[in-house]
Amino acid sequence: xxxxxxxxxxxxxxxxxxxxxxxxxxxxxxxxxxxxxxxxxxxxxxxxxxxxxxxxxxxxxxxxxxxxxxxxxxxxxxxxxxxxxxxxxxxxxxxxxxxxxxxxxxxxxxxxxxxxxxxxxxxxxxxxxxxx
Amino acid sequence: xxxxxxxxxxxxxxxxxxxxxxxxxxxxxxxxxxxxxxxxxxxxxxxxxxxxxxxxxxxxxxxxxxxxxxxxxxxxxxxxxxxxxxxxxxxxxxxxxxxxxxxxxxxxxxxxxxxxxxxxxxxxxxxxxxxxxxxxxxxxxxxxxxxxxxxxxxxxxxxxxxxxxxxxxxxxxxxxxxxxxxxxxxxxxxxxxxxxxxxxxxxxxxxxxxxxxxxxxxxxxxxxxxxxxxxxxx
Numbered sequence: 001x002x003x004x005x006x007x008x009x010x011x012x013x014x015x016x017x018x019x020x021x022x023x024x025x026x027x028x029x030x031x032x033x034x035x036x037x038x039x040x041x042x043x044x045x046x047x048x049x050x051x052x053x054x055x056x057x058x059x060x061x062x063x064x065x066x067x068x069x070x071x072x073x074x075x076x077x078x079x080x081x082x083x084x085x086x087x088x089x090x091x092x093x094x095x096x097x098x099x100x101x102x103x104x105x106x107x108x109x110x111x112x113x114x115x116x117x118x119x120x121x122x123x124x125x126x127x128x129x130x131x132x
Numbered sequence: 133x134x135x136x137x138x139x140x141x142x143x144x145x146x147x148x149x150x151x152x153x154x155x156x157x158x159x160x161x162x163x164x165x166x167x168x169x170x171x172x173x174x175x176x177x178x179x180x181x182x183x184x185x186x187x188x189x190x191x192x193x194x195x196x197x198x199x200x201x202x203x204x205x206x207x208x209x210x211x212x213x214x215x216x217x218x219x220x221x222x223x224x225x226x227x228x229x230x231x232x233x234x235x236x237x238x239x240x241x242x243x244x245x246x247x248x249x250x251x252x253x254x255x256x257x258x259x260x261x262x263x264x265x266x267x268x269x270x271x272x273x274x275x276x277x278x279x280x281x282x283x284x285x286x287x288x289x290x291x292x293x294x295x296x297x298x299x300x301x302x303x304x305x306x307x308x309x310x311x312x313x314x315x316x317x318x319x320x321x322x323x324x325x326x327x328x329x330x331x332x333x334x335x336x337x338x339x340x341x342x343x344x345x346x347x348x349x350x351x352x353x354x355x356x357x358x359x360x361x362x363x364x365x366x
Binding site for chain 2: 099102103105107109110
């Protein structure tokens with residue numbers, strides 16, 4: 001196997017290490033499968049670029065990139081961007097769900113306290129007096 | 133004026149110092165109104181202050197912000213059959229004496245949302261320059277977006293009719309209860325009106341809008357206003 005530079009070899013090995021680490025995280029249930037697919041796909045792609053010089057050169061030429069190292073960076077950065085956006089979307093949804101749950105829990109707790117205290121009456125009352 | 137179907141919603145976050153004053157003033161000046169305190173994840177005795185006065189309290193386990201507290205209030209108001217919900221700050225800025233003024237246009241059906249404004253008349257309220265510039269900015273944003281003039285977009289003294297509360301209990305720009313919310317409501321076809329009220333300085337405690345947020349506030353609200361325009365109405 002012929003490597004263009006030491007950087008290429010390091011990149012390839014790092015990608016393999018990353019893939020193994022991701023799999024281990026899934027095995028230990030620290031990372032859900034859904035996320036692992038993206039990470040595994042990305043690390044396999046980087047590993048292929050690192051280990052197979054002909055593939056790396058072909059893609060670099062096809063994309064019109066001058067230097068092979070940039071191709072690896074290009075894919076790495078593209079993946080990081082997509083992943084960050086993906087996480088932001090997930091976070092937004094998680095935030096909305098969390099928000100809704102907090103409000104729902106507050107209302108349920110209010111009902112529960114009211115039931116416990118034996119008051120089943122409909123509306124709230126200001127201590128100032130009855131409503132019209 | 134029949135007030136039995138009006139619920140005064142008081143969002144409160146760590147307001148144990150000013151809430152007693154606000155609630156006592158409500159009991160004195162507006163004894164016929166039902167009151168609900170939404171304790172928004174307070175770490176102090178906010179909930180106890182209200183409970184001690186026999187006022188129902190709904191407590192969030194964590195702090196959600198004014199928008200979230202308001203949303204909980206709306207949901208409960210709709211569930212309990214109220215026709216109108218009034219948002220009144222816990223910090224004592226809003227004088228319950230103006231409730232009839234604020235409610236009048238909503239009760240008469242002239243509008244869906246009534247906003248108590250510091251700027252409509254010469255009320256003696258003189259905001260700091262930065263605040264007035266912000267007010268002008270968002271007033272302009274609102275006018276460009278909706279084609280209507282609302283001078284006090286940051287006023288937290290508002291009355292909402294049932295139709296608005298029904299929509300807002302589910303769909304709500306919860307993190308932006310000022311200009312973006314008003315634009316959102318106007319785009320949904322709700323009619324907004326401003327009425328002149330006087331506001332006072334805070335009783336105690338910290339405002340929801342702290343000084344540190346003074347630069348971030350216009351930025352995020354401007355962006356959120358534009359985002360509201362981008363979103364499909366519905």
